[in-house]
Amino acid sequence: MPYAYDTSNIFARILRGEIPNKTVLETAHTLAFHDIAPKAPAHVLVIPKGPYVTYDHFCAEASDAEIVDFARACAQVCEMLGLSAADGGKGSRAITNAGEHGVQEVPHFHLHILGGRVIGRMIENA
Numbered sequence: 001m002p003y004a005y006d007t008s009n010i011f012a013r014i015l016r017g018e019i020p021n022k023t024v025l026e027t028a029h030t031l032a033f034h035d036i037a038p039k040a041p042a043h044v045l046v047i048p049k050g051p052y053v054t055y056d057h058f059c060a061e062a063s064d065a066e067i068v069d070f071a072r073a074c075a076q077v078c079e080m081l082g083l084s085a086a087d088g089g090k091g092s093r094a095i096t097n098a099g100e101h102g103v104q105e106v107p108h109f110h111l112h113i114l115g116g117r118v119i120g121r122m123i124e125n126a
């Protein structure tokens, strides 16, 4: 079944410049901005500019250039925020929610990068 992308979602509107955002980083294929309701001292959303609904959709259909650009942008965001545990920082949690069971609110693929405090266990009740 083809992935159905809803062009009216809030991140599509941010990408079209219809809604402001607090940009952390913009590259050819990727935008990173602060979450409007941060759940940690650092809470950045990294999104591809292309119309991908979920992580698996992005990984299945994005071009190599988009995937590499996204991955490098994530690394750059961690470095910019001092969150890289591989480089002297205290680390972070990267999460992506997909669909109904993943409790995804915005149907445009996004990676949450959270840090600045101990984030807790990976899954509630685990």
Ligand code: AMP
Binding pocket: 010, 019, 021, 034, 035, 036, 037, 038, 045, 096, 097, 103, 104, 105, 106, 107
């Ligand atoms: P998810 O539940 O994974 O789809 O997460 C959606 C995230 O988008 C939530 O953490 C919201 O706080 C965040 N969000 C919603 N609208 C905006 C916005 N206009 N700017 C920045 N973050 C937003």
